[in-house]
Amino acid sequence: MSGCGFVESGFVGLVVSLVLLTLVKSAPIVYAALGGVISERSGVINIGLEGLMAAGAFAAAVASYSLHAGWVGLLAGIVAGAAVGYVFALAVTKFKVDQVVAGMGINLICSGGAAYGLVLLFNQPGASKTVPQLASANVRCLNMNAGELVLVVLAFLLAIALHVVLYRTPWGLRVRATGENPLAVKSAGLNPLRFRMLAVITSGALAGLGGAFLAIGELNLYSDGMTAGRGFIALAAVIFGRWTPLGATGAAVVFGLFEALQYWIAGQVAWLPADALAALPYVAALVALAGVTGRVRAPAADGVPF
Amino acid sequence: MSTPALRLRGIRKAFPGVVAVDGVDLDLTAGEIHALVGENGAGKSTLAAIAFGELHPDAGSVESNGTVGLVHQHFELVGRLNVWQNVLLGREPRRGWRIDAAAARERVRALSKANELDIDPDALVEDLPIGAQQRVELLRELERDPSILLLDEPTAALAPAEIDGFFASVTQLARRGTAVLIVTHKLQEVIAYSARVSVMRRGRIVAAMPTAETSVDEIARAMVGGELPQIAQRAQTTPRPCLTVHALQAGSAESGVTGIDLEVRGGEIVGIAGVEGNGQTALADAIAGVLPYRGSVRFTPELSPKRERSRVETSVIPQDRHVEGLVLNFSIVENAVLGRQNRPGIRRGVLLDREKAREDAQAIVERFDVRAASLDVKVRTLSGGNQQKLLVGRALIDQPHFVLAYNPTRGIDVGAAALVQSRLIETRNAGTAVLLISFDLDEILALADRICVIYRGAIAGRFDRANVERAAIGRLMAGSQ
């Protein structure tokens, strides 16, 4: 590419490319972490983020493939996440299934279901055929495609929006109250289960969007294990970010940075084994969580059925 | 006026092992304050919950003419939201799609002013002392302005001065036509403010009369079904050093303590008299070791010739039984041994001796008259007063060297309060040092050997039992000389 010299050369160019890569790598984690925040603020621990992301990624790939339109894939990812979120929400509210058990169930069903779906729909295990991306045209100077750019910007806008919703609107206040003390919400004449349902469905939609980013934003297919633990990293970001949308977003960016670093280091230091480098974001999450204990408190009724 | 605002007929409600409410008829009249009294576990809270519609009766009917509001005995607040968010939850003032925080603040401020319930709308609820939390809970119901207001022990955690203000606003409400039911253990309140009184015992209404025609004594006799127990005699003791507090500083500038010297000796009860919010919480938490402090808190190890152990045994009756005292989903047995699980009788090797633990819990239940269907029920299902008795029993049963008692008779009926006070005196007689922090001056006067008045985090005056002057204490509590 020409005409954007500073991006290409020298130390500045290196930093700029690292920042851009960080943004791309953090976006899916940001989406899932925002989903985690809203779910946990309503009192539902969402261990199922990983599965919800997988559902979103798979649905996005399938829809984009069959209708040859990336934006349909994006919608499908959101809807699939919301739909699985709805099932999860029903399980933990109406049927009072243990939240952690239900969440693990969601993870198993979604990753297993997607693996089976690949065989069923694409006649091949492991990965789908290549599918149309959301927008594959490269953005000049930014080293990412247009779809990635839109979704990166959207992720940060959503973080701000969720902050405003949680802290400035009646609905947000009620969701937070539900996560702290559902009885108090009930005696205010409201139905805490409704807030939990809505929060968990929203959580699913956000995680699904994060999954769609992977399948049709960054790449152009769905492959088994493509979420690669990002749902769990997002869960760590929720805690590291003290259950706030902006905090969790910041934490997600830190984890994204480590993921980006792994590619960058691999480029510099050839003798380091790739597997060790790939572990970098997970080690970072572990260290962050170890440092965070004792300083923060989860919502008081997080994980407590009502 | 003649048709009742709320009409209960033949209400019955049974829980496993106990009939909580057993065929109750009750009418509330618009514009009238109706007092409901009775022993702990008599069924008052259950009846209130049924009238509110939160519990369904097994039999009987509830007819109400208007909206019903209930102030719960145990608060239902969101600790990590602030005061106005709690008060206006579900009825938030809006500007467009957003909450209008300024308007909300103003609304709560106006409401608290009109009802003389002093509160900062922006304070975080979990940081408030329990009396202030009670005010928040009250404001929340007052804000909704129901036509029938049920109050379950609303004054249990209020200071005497606040109680007057509180009844002034309840009387106001009644004058405007609200039907009020108030559950209380403070019989003077019944006499002073109610128009009618109903007495419950073991799930039934055993007496109902216009307040003008009865007296504190008559109500108390109807409650317990006989005479009140006498309070135990204080024995002569030879006080020995136990706890020495020197230049204690702890807590925040507004509600902490700023340099307190205090001595509590074995065989005496030292009472801390004061209006809530003058540093009592910080004092108690610092001594209990859960709040960092400056200065010194020292226990004298060689306490009594009979106890050769080097460890000082201490126990605490905390101010909030739900937050700091009991595990509500544990059984009575489990709660009774909690914190005492290493005692020789209860532990066997690395295991708990379940039989011994049961016997031990049984001893507490008998000695402190805890009324429950069985030892295995969850503590959550006990009535509030019986939870409190269990907590007191656990703190006193082992005759520790030192006991910190924070409002030990909160929410306990008159008969049981006499029992708890007797047990405190017996504990003192046996040589235990007792630090009694209470907002009830009468309780302090009845129990304490020495009295310290706390005001704005400092000791404003000290009295011996021999030379107490009630009026002087009252003045010091209010901050004048």
Ligand SMILES: Nc1ncnc2c1ncn2[C@@H]1O[C@H](COP(=O)(O)OP(=O)(O)OP(=O)(O)O)[C@@H](O)[C@H]1O
């Ligand atoms: N959810 C429950 N499950 C089982 N038993 C219960 C439950 N709620 C109350 N009880 C029992 O019903 C009886 C009445 O309890 P209630 O709370 O109405 O008493 P109360 O008159 O309000 O007493 P207090 O003055 O101590 O508050 C008690 O024996 C109590 O143990």
Ligand SMILES: [Mg+2]
């Ligand atoms: Mg009660």
